[in-house]
């Protein structure tokens with residue numbers, strides 16, 4: 001029985017990965033915005049984790065820094081009720097909308113800096129810039145996500161751990177899940193020296209302290 005359930009989850013994960021793999025990526029990625037795709041296998045693993053954890057069904061989900069749309073599309077395919085992607089680069093927005101239209105999904109992609117976006121949601125999912133090009137590029141994402149949602153799933157470079165721990169405490173939130181994983185970055189920019197470089201990253205679940213206390217008292 002347990003094996004059957006496990007095989008079903010594995011199959012769903014693989015099917016999602018195949019769909020995400022077919023999406024169109026950046027045409028002219030901008031180094032300053034750290035435009036690299038979340039690889040389909042990793043995106044599918046993360047999205048399936050979230051689906052088994054908080055679940056997407058009936059939720060309003062925001063993808064901050066949605067790029068060409070991968071995480072937002074995955075959330076919608078897994079049953080989120082409303083999905084909004086927020087992205088600063090108009091070219092990436094155009095590709096995300098093409099990807100969405102090809103799959104006939106109802107997702108809003110809005111062309112804004114995350115700092116200017118203010119809609120509340122149930123969940124934020126994000127793969128923000130790691131701050132490799134400009135230190136602190138990930139800060140507005142963390143700040144914004146926790147101001148618009150009680151629960152945030154986010155990916156950050158493992159070497160930023162100290163900063164993340166300190167910053168999350170300052171924002172009156174808590175890290176309730178941290179999983180170390182590898183993030184394969186394909187050669188995207190001319191300063192990349194390898195075809196694929198594996199970067200150590202942490203996948204996090206952040207929760208606002210107010211939310212945690214409310215859940216405790218329920």
Ligand SMILES: C[S@@+](CC[C@H](N)C(=O)[O-])C[C@H]1O[C@@H](n2cnc3c(N)ncnc32)[C@H](O)[C@@H]1O
Pocket residue numbers: 033034035036037038064065066067068069070071086087088089092112113114115126127128129130140
């Ligand atoms: C690492 S990529 C991730 C893209 C996509 N979410 C994915 O998982 O494939 C980060 C994205 O954030 C966008 N971005 C960077 N800074 C931003 C900002 N201040 N406001 C909105 N989008 C931003 C970049 O243009 C890029 O598309």
